[in-house]
Amino acid sequence: MTGPLVVLVGPMGVGKSTVGAILAERLGVTCRDTDRDVAEQAGKSVSDLFLEEGEPHFRELERAAVAAALSEHRGVLALGGGAVLAEETRALLAGRPVVFLEMGLTEAVKRVGLDAPRPLLVINPRQQWRRLMEERRPLYTEVARVVVSTEDRTPDQVADEILTALQLPSTQPEKQQ
Template sequence: MSGPLVVLVGPMGVGKSTVGELLAGLLSTGYRDTDADVVAAAGKPIPEIFFDEGEEHFRALERQAVRTALAEHTGVLSLGGGAVLDDTTRALLAGQPVVYLSMDVEEAVKRVGLNTARPLLAVNPRRQWRELMEARRHLYTEVARATVATDGRTPDEVARAVLDALEPQERGDGPAAPGQETT
């Protein structure tokens, strides 16, 4: 099988990087984060890309990073929170073992808080997070084989839940229903 073993999607602050690294350890494989790929390609942090070149330029870099990672990486892959906004990216994710890590707004406030290093949450983060999720939630569920709620769970518990969510496919029982919720 080519391509990633697991692709994690979800909003900023949900724990994709932390859980992704744990999953890679549990699966004895490599970990890759497309946000890190974008930073490496641009030579500067994501907030600076947004400020200097704008969101459209960032999204173009992100689209290329996702395309490259899906073609090259065979371990655990985490995508940036907005990667699913792109039609091409969503098409590339079809048939991939994608898991949507979800959280409610109260959990997001605890995790993300007033972190202005996140350019899309610089002003009124609670309202902006809700608006982002209204625009993105259906896209996360569209591309995902399973959804794993992260609220009130440790990263280790989330990583194990991701493995449990994907286990039927690993046994050859066929794909889970798109958007299958795992508690």
């Protein structure tokens, strides 16, 4: 099966883009983010898409972006937090090197502040985040080959664990902690 060397999934704010960039650099490949793909295609931010055209429209664009990226991209791929909600996306992820980056509510509050412009967290962000994770954690786990906690760890430490777990050779020496 061809496709990305690593696919990162997990909740908003967990560090998929940051860790993805580090992994890509270490593997000598590029990093692609499907939320960025959707925003570029639509000509507006993900937040604006949600507000102006609704979540169903965004999810439709997201499914297409994920399918295209899985077939075209050979580097590191970061998926949007809700991409795993689509059954067809989960089917496309089967057998791929998917890593679920996880964190708890306390860490989410520290990282995202839960007051950032996140369309699904507008009303009662802590409760919404908890609800989203109750719904999504089983889906993240279903598609993941590896689960890596980002709690109290640097992005470099997370990247190190992913490279080791997936047995991927780094083109660069590991960073000192």
